[in-house]
Amino acid sequence: xxxxxxxxxxxxxxxxxxxxxxxxxxxxxxxxxxxxxxxxxxxxxxxxxxxxxxxxxxxxxxxxxxxxxxxxxxxxxxxxxxxxxxxxxxxxxxxxxxxxxxxxxxxxxxxxxxxxxxxxxxxxxxxxxxxxxxxxxxxxxxxxxxxxxxxxxxxxxxxxxxxxxxxxxxxxxxxxxxxxxxxxxxxxxxxxxxxxxxxxxxxxxxxxxxxxxxxxxxxxxxxxxxxxxxxxxxxxxxxxxxxxxxxxxxxx
Amino acid sequence: xxxxxxxxxxxxxxxxxxxxxxxxxxxxxxxxxxxxxxxxxxxxxxxxxxxxxxxxxxxxxxxxxxxxxxxxxxxxxxxxxxxxxxxxxxxxxxxxxxxxxxxxxxxxxxxxxxxxxxxxxxxxxxxxxxxxxxxxxxxxxxxxxxxxxxxxxxxxxxxxxxxxxxxxxxxxxxxxxxxxxxxxxxxxxxxxxxxxxxxxxxxxxxxxxxxxxxxxxxxxxxxxxxxxxxxxxxxxxxxxxxxxxxxxxxxxxxxxxxxxxxxxxxxxxxxxxxxxxxxxxxxxxxxxxxxxxxxxxxxxxxxxxxxxxxxxxxxxxxxxxxxxxxxxxxxxxxxxxxxxxxxxxxxxxxxxxxxxxxxxx
Numbered sequence: 379x380x381x382x383x384x385x386x387x388x389x390x391x392x393x394x395x396x397x398x399x400x401x402x403x404x405x406x407x408x409x410x411x412x413x414x415x416x417x418x419x420x421x422x423x424x425x426x427x428x429x430x431x432x433x434x435x436x437x438x439x440x441x442x443x444x445x446x447x448x449x450x451x452x453x454x455x456x457x458x459x460x461x462x463x464x465x466x467x468x469x470x471x472x473x474x475x476x477x478x479x480x481x482x483x484x485x486x487x488x489x490x491x492x493x494x495x496x497x498x499x500x501x502x503x504x505x506x507x508x509x510x511x512x513x514x515x516x517x518x519x520x521x522x523x524x525x526x527x528x529x530x531x532x533x534x535x536x537x538x539x540x541x542x543x544x545x546x547x548x549x550x551x552x553x554x555x556x557x558x559x560x561x562x563x564x565x566x567x568x569x570x571x572x573x574x575x576x577x578x579x580x581x582x583x584x585x586x587x588x589x590x591x592x593x594x595x596x597x598x599x600x601x602x603x604x605x606x607x608x609x610x611x612x613x614x615x616x617x618x619x620x621x622x623x624x625x626x627x628x629x630x
Numbered sequence: 631x632x633x634x635x636x637x638x639x640x641x642x643x644x645x646x647x648x649x650x651x652x653x654x655x656x657x658x659x660x661x662x663x664x665x666x667x668x669x670x671x672x673x674x675x676x677x678x679x680x681x682x683x684x685x686x687x688x689x690x691x692x693x694x695x696x697x698x699x700x701x702x703x704x705x706x707x708x709x710x711x712x713x714x715x716x717x718x719x720x721x722x723x724x725x726x727x728x729x730x731x732x733x734x735x736x737x738x739x740x741x742x743x744x745x746x747x748x749x750x751x752x753x754x755x756x757x758x759x760x761x762x763x764x765x766x767x768x769x770x771x772x773x774x775x776x777x778x779x780x781x782x783x784x785x786x787x788x789x790x791x792x793x794x795x796x797x798x799x800x801x802x803x804x805x806x807x808x809x810x811x812x813x814x815x816x817x818x819x820x821x822x823x824x825x826x827x828x829x830x831x832x833x834x835x836x837x838x839x840x841x842x843x844x845x846x847x848x849x850x851x852x853x854x855x856x857x858x859x860x861x862x863x864x865x866x867x868x869x870x871x872x873x874x875x876x877x878x879x880x881x882x883x884x885x886x887x888x889x890x891x892x893x894x895x896x897x898x899x900x901x902x903x904x905x906x907x908x909x910x911x912x913x914x915x916x917x918x919x920x921x922x923x924x925x926x927x928x929x930x931x932x933x934x935x936x937x938x939x940x941x942x943x944x945x946x947x948x949x950x951x952x953x954x955x956x957x958x959x960x961x962x963x964x965x966x967x968x969x970x971x972x973x974x975x976x977x978x979x980x981x982x983x984x985x986x987x988x989x990x991x
Contacts, residue, residue: 418905418907464907467930577930578927588933592682592684596919596920596922597923597926599920599923600884600885600924600927600928603885603888603924604928607889
């Protein structure tokens with residue numbers, strides 16, 4: 379199936395979505411949901427990569443083409459939130475490959491992924507308030523990465539910051555000269571890991587920042603139980619994988 | 631996908647619909663510290679079971695404490711009487727709310743199904759509630775006993791079958807549990823687990839298959855699916871101890887449920903050409919925090935999806951068969967349900983059984 383606002387391809391265990399438009403509008407969101415249906419239904423997929431085009435990852439929401447009705451309402455933003463929530467829960471390792479401008483909702487999309495790789499020339503900014511709206515629920519994630527004081531400043535000022543600064547603040551994982559090479563290394567790093575364990579860890583880490591210790595303990599035990607079922611009583615299996623992955627982390 | 635939506639819409643028009651709900655509890659609630667004090671629990675390990683249960687309060691029919699300020703073990707006759715009187719009091723309130731909301735009278739009810747596992751009486755609760763409420767003498771009656779926490783869903787299956795086979799007739803399901811009539815006090819950790827968890831409550835729901843009601847009156851009940859894990863048949867059970875029933879909960883129950891919960895859900899969804907992502911609302915039994923966590927991590931439902939399950943646990947404890955109907959009541963009063971939304975109801979209980987129902991508004 380061909381799409382108007384994006385390109386989608388699957389090569390082996392890797393699914394890639396290339397954002398063909400600069401801004402998110404309702405058509406692009408609908409097409410992304412369609413792609414996500416395909417990805418969720420394909421159990422072969424282990425990696426889901428999102429990238430942009432021509433020096434732009436994404437510049438945020440096109441507020442002129444965002445709503446079905448004449449006036450934008452909360453339901454429109456809710457549809458957007460649901461889309462990013464779907465990406466956060468994909469049954470695959472999700473990676474945002476940023477090479478160029480990444481603004482507002484583009485940052486939210488990137489933060490919905492497990493990993494963010496950006497080229498050294500990438501530039502970030504939060505443009506929502508300048509457009510008369512508020513940033514989405516990614517404020518929560520942003521706060522966890524770089525703290526309340528910094529988030530306040532980034533959102534209120536809308537000032538641009540570099541990939542290097544984003545890396546310093548913990549917003550991105552890799553700031554590199556060659557994003558494709560970094561992507562290759564990350565895929566190699568994660569390729570032998572169990573997707574089930576990856577998903578459990580992803581959720582556990584998220585919940586660790588949302589709950590009291592008492593609440594979190596039950597989640598931890600439930601996740602560990604799922605991991606035990608996954609390993610079918612073979613702890614050596616996990617130990618071996620850890621050993622193999624160690625070299626790749628240092629290469630980054 | 632569009633054709634499946636159309637097919638579902640056709641089926642939901644013809645399917646029995648839950649058109650009203652009422653819930654009730656005893657008048658008095660207790661926080662966990664207070665219950666532990668009344669039971670005379672002093673051991674830190676046992677008190678921790680109460681305070682770390684993620685329950686803030688429970689509504690209970692507790693007797694007046696003795697001169698020492700502690701509860702004493704009620705005799706069997708008192709417990710049995712408490713079960714009957716409590717069931718009738720809460721049952722009356724729940725049914726009255728449910729009928730009032732559905733704009734029905736007791737004379738409109740053609741069949742009644744009563745569910746309970748916290749007391750055994752003969753004649754059954756359905757006869758007593760018929761007398762108390764003044765149902766018609768030709769009312770069809772069924773009593774479901776001993777199926778525990780999943781029994782509300784087992785009752786819903788029977789009610790739905792009756793409504794489907796008798797279009798236009800109205801069947802009332804009453805799930806009532808006086809868990810405080812099944813307490814056993816011996817100071818052990820095993821009984822403390824039970825005594826720290828269960829609360830008293832009742833819920834009533836009317837099911838009918840007719841052309842008069844629409845989605846805003848309540849969801850159509852499209853389908854059910856069960857999973858019985860008989861390898862763990864003894865994991866939840868009543869033991870007979872010194873002539874009394876004492877409920878036992880195996881420590882692995884959360885994980886038995888957590889490892890099997892996806893099975894009936896998967897079958898139910900496949901049979902109805904749906905995916906997990908099609909579920910808009912989850913109505914899950916408040917079995918306990920560990921059970922809820924285990925379900926969350928197996929089928930990857932969010933904390934938002936289980937918000938009502940957790941809040942019912944926090945505010946009422948585990949009310950066995952009627953718990954999931956309390957969650958359902960919270961969901962429909964929240965105002966977030968839209969026409970065409972799909973819901974998945976789940977209850978778990980002895981067997982070990984997992985019962986699921988597919989709903990469509």
